[in-house]
Amino acid sequence: MPFFSRKPDLASLPGFAMPADCMQTLHSASEFRQTLLRLIRSAKTRIHLAALYLQQDEAGAEVLEALYQAASSNPRLDVRLFVDAHRAQRGLIGQGKQAGNAAWYRQRAQQQPLANLAIYGVPVQSKELFGVMHLKGFIIDDAVLYSGASLNNVYLHVGERYRYDRYHLLQHAELADSMSHYLVAQLATDPALIRLDRPPEPDARAQRQLIRQLRQKLAHTQCRLPAVTRGSASIHPICGQGRGNPFNSLLLQLLRQPTQQLVICTPYFNLPRSVLLQLDALLARGIKVEIIVGDKQANDFYIPPEQPFKVIGCLPYLYEMNLRRFARKRQTYLQSGQLTLRLWQHEGNSYHLKGLWVDQQYMLITGNNLNPRAFTLDLENGLLIHDPHHTLKPQITQELANIRQHTAVLSHYRQLQKLRDYPEKVRKLLGRLGKLRIDRLFYRLL
Incomplete structure (x- = not known):
């Protein structure tokens, strides 16, 4: 089976033929939560889950207990969970010192040791600040449930609030085999991975070397894929880590493709310079560009002004400042309607959508935030769907309609607040960062 080259060509991408009825949005x-639990409870051969984290809360406990129940009732079932190693070993940001989810995983494993259930921590970098395991995808038997969501209360809407994402279920045995092989053969066997459900084996120096070797391997590792007959609908899984990786190249090629319209979803408005250049080239060619981004109040780090201030609460304002600068430079396109900026906000809920739609021909489903961190530090993946005969048009139209439902169109950059409009503590901190030019470093890492 062929692999992606370093710079994949859209016309010759390896992938799988995609029957029109194999995908459900x-x-x-x-x-999404109900579907995930249903698939876990009915699994017969494998459950291989990849997410940034599985949180110790009500929703996370429901998923973990479902995994243990499935593994204990069927000893032949292969159950593996892959999460970011660093994220699993720390507490929540801004919540003080905590043991992290790994302690919970170990405690649960001690209560019920199972040979056919494993929880792996994937350390992409030596420190979380410099990159995380951001792979997505739940492979259960011959189904792939793909979302940018992690596993906790807000992502799974347990409680009053939800974090809105994209969710797709694909019944496709070959795709499931390919993605499963990547997780099991390429990741699970690597000595850098940590078994989070076992007592830790501290050896920091040796671990740093293993992480470097893993990162070098990931830069050249892809899913096993066949060649695809052109003309039919097809699906193409792709991974990437580090500068200039195949996933980045694919994203930039997609941005060169539109002849009519491009739609982008991103939760944190901090586009890499290479993406900005492609967007400006599209606008110069007369292509319609629509960007759907979360309002600052729909950001997962937003803290209402009446609540105690935390430094992390400045992030939504940084992203809004970035969006305002972007809109100001392109105000002419906003006024003409060629550029559409939509801000998503729905009550107290948050926004976490990512992806691209190109001319109703290509659709990218991904957890990639389309920011400098995703382009240079994190391990990312996605599913590119090519639909030349528009067989998926009803699903795509419905998904976009749902996404746009709680959005407001920005007609002028002045509709966005500026620094002087922000709460005092936010204004002072961001003002200091700007004077020291540290905000540019923040944009590269967040």
């Missing part, structure tokens, strides 16, 4: 976090 889900439209809510609750439906």
Whole structure:
């Protein structure tokens, strides 16, 4: 089976033929949670889950207990969970010192040791600040449930609030085999991985060397894929880590493709310079560009002014400042309607959508935030769907309609607040960062 080259060509991408009826688009976090639990409970051969984290809360416990129940009732079932190693070993940001989810995983494993259940921590970098395991995808038997969501209360809508994402269920045995092989053969066997459900084996110096070797391997590792017959609908899984990786190259090629319209979703408005250049080239060619981004109040780090201030609460304002600068430079396109900026906000909920739609021909489903960190530090993946005969048009139209439902169109950059409008503590901190030019470093790492 061929692999992606360093710079994949859209015309010759390896991938799988995609029957029109193999994909189902889900439209809510609750439906996503119900589907995930249903698939876990009915699994016969494998459950291989990849997510940034599985949180110790009500929703996370429900998923973990479902995994243990499935593994204990069927000893032949292969159950593996892959999460970021560093994220699993720390507490929540801004919540003080905590043991992290790994302590919970170990405690649960001690209560019920199972030979056919494993929880792996994937250390992409030596420190979380410099990159995380951001792979997505839940492979259960011959199904792939793909979302940018992690596993906790807000992502799975357990409680009052939800974090809105994209959710797709694909019944495709070859795709499931390919993604499963990447996780099991390429990741699970690597000595850098940490078994989070076992007592830790501290050896920091040796671990740093193993992480470097893993990162070098990931830069050249892809899913096993066949060649695809052109003309039919197809699906193409792709991974990437580090500068200039195949996933980055694919994203930039997609941005060169539109002849009519491009739609982008991103939760944190901090586009890499290479992406900005491609967007400006599209606008110069007369292509319509629509960007759907979360309002600052729909950011997962937003803290209402009446609540105690934390430094992390400055992030939504940084992203809004970035969006305002972007809109100001392109105000002419906003006024003409060629550029559409939509801000998503729905009550107290948050926004976490990512992806691209190109001319109703290509659709990218991904957890990639389209920011400098994703382009240079994190381990990312995605599913590119090519639909030349528009067989998926009804699903795509419905998904975009649902996404746009709680958005407001920005007609002028002045509709966005500026620094002087922000709460006092936010204004002072961001003002100091700007004077020291540290905000540019923040944009590279966040």
